Amino acid sequence: MASIKDVAARSGVSVATVSRVLNGHPSVSPAARERVAAAAAALGYRPNAVARSLRTHQTRTLGLVISDVLNPFFTELARAVEDAARALGYSVVIGNADEDPQLQDHHMSTLLERRIDGLLVSPTDGGSALMTDAAASGTPMVFVDRWIPGLDVPVVRADGRAAVRDLVAHLHSLGHRRLAIIAGPAATTTGNERVDAFREAMREFGLPLPEEYIGQGDFRAASGRRATARFLDLPEPPQAVFAADNLMALGAMDEIRSRGLRVPQDVALAAFDDIAWFVHTDPPITAVAQPTAELGHAAVRALIDRVEGREAASVTLSARLVVRRSCGEPEGSKR
Amino acid sequence: MASIKDVAARSGVSVATVSRVLNGHPSVSPAARERVAAAAAALGYRPNAVARSLRTHQTRTLGLVISDVLNPFFTELARAVEDAARALGYSVVIGNADEDPQLQDHHMSTLLERRIDGLLVSPTDGGSALMTDAAASGTPMVFVDRWIPGLDVPVVRADGRAAVRDLVAHLHSLGHRRLAIIAGPAATTTGNERVDAFREAMREFGLPLPEEYIGQGDFRAASGRRATARFLDLPEPPQAVFAADNLMALGAMDEIRSRGLRVPQDVALAAFDDIAWFVHTDPPITAVAQPTAELGHAAVRALIDRVEGREAASVTLSARLVVRRSCGEPEGSKR
């Protein structure tokens, strides 16, 4: 592949001049500019970004470590991140941790070795040594969606508390009294927060929340199914199940169906995270919607602020309840 | 950030020796090995992959350009690609073309400038100059799913012909005679092939396929909806609609519903691409399933073969029909 040297030779100037025209430096004569452009085109010259990065100490690349690409919430987030980054002249490389702390560390290492300019992460677990190091090491970092308490890293997230309260109010108004929740991993902030918000709302409505109505999940479909099975095996099963993410809601639906039960007639179902498919499931699912694209954009802005030496603050957006038909909503109600 | 020089200084050896222990070169004394390891750990040394790449002329990175990350088929493909690549010691960086040829070229350029070792692409359009150049330029390349005829690049794909024929047979056996198809962009191979296979099967079953039963889509939901609207406005609307991808099927479902019609009672619906959500839609959707993960794995194997100087052949896997309930299948039929 042609290098800057080849372009210099062909256009009869030094590599310094070639570099200048390639970078749009103003002090180059029009003649030189033209000859270099012609030579570069003729040779099919393509700048070597790795050499440039070594020299300039920047890669114009952001890393994004997410816990599960197959989860539509994260896919959408990744998409928003890439869009925002591109608009600001950055590329993004994604590491999919697959909810596995070791794989997460693998991606963090790889990204750090590649000298990405900044790192966006939605941590899978409670924080490994690597995560702490990275935060301290000087690589600009920002947490999105999930975060790790105690680290001095800005957090861009949505607060679902009010929306979860609205959901409990909604279920209560539909006559449901025995409400259960499928929680995410206790090691994740989102895992905890959603349960906390739910517990608080239940208290507000004077509804009991026995331990056996709190199922333990891991944000994947299979765990939602297992937790639901446990609920349904109870002598007094819940009337409504709230899954702390969309994949676990899917698992819950599978389990309910496989027992010949119906949603919402036999068990009401609601989910945290709203995704395009929820409109098309049978029945359409009532969910707490996060402003996913805004989260991605805000996270990129915050990260690039840090990368470029500006201050970056945490940002908290809010979620909202989207009512559909999975909780026994009356037929005529707005969808 | 500490460099190899710092590690050398701290351990009292040359950078050459440090490099050797870091790379597991055999001829290093155990004593040196130990001192270097200790120094590296103490300094929190993290090798600089960009310097290494500049020197070795390899990045151990593969590029993957797909047409739409939000399409579950491609998300799954990307996931499989990453898994396979990681197992072989490579990272992958994804470029999302968003079905936009210009954006596709942007990603191709970026990837090429970053000197990825090889490129996996599922082309959005019929092939830009950049695509042709890249194929000729020496960067190892492999097409997955979609490809561009006329380029000397191995293709890893699934042949849906037999499965599409099975689908037509299935629809025919259920009594449907007026079958319509929502095609993908004519500039994509998958866009064409699926229509061809459909047309051929229709002929085999002695079914007419009038022009107005061939809707033009672009693999996105909105286009599926528009095409379906056109079908339903026809004086004699089709009894069954086959969408050439999952997103267009979603759009078709939206349009059918918004007119107060039901699937499958009023219109039967089937899709190319099977995705997890099709089990949960109302009704569950009959679809042609591609062996997505296998496609991803085979594509990576082929690409790495080329990267590492081995021969790589094209591979064609086959798709299969998955019968569910969206075509008017009798209640008791196997799902």
Place this chain on the structure above:
DNA sequence: CTGAAAGCGCTTACAG
């Protein structure tokens, strides 16, 4: 087993 040195492809002060 070890080190000095060259070189990967760029950018950028410095001098003219």
Place this chain on the structure above:
DNA sequence: CTGAAAGCGCTTACAG
């Protein structure tokens, strides 16, 4: 406006 030169952080033949 232009070029020679240094240097980014590595790896690796070469010599010892």
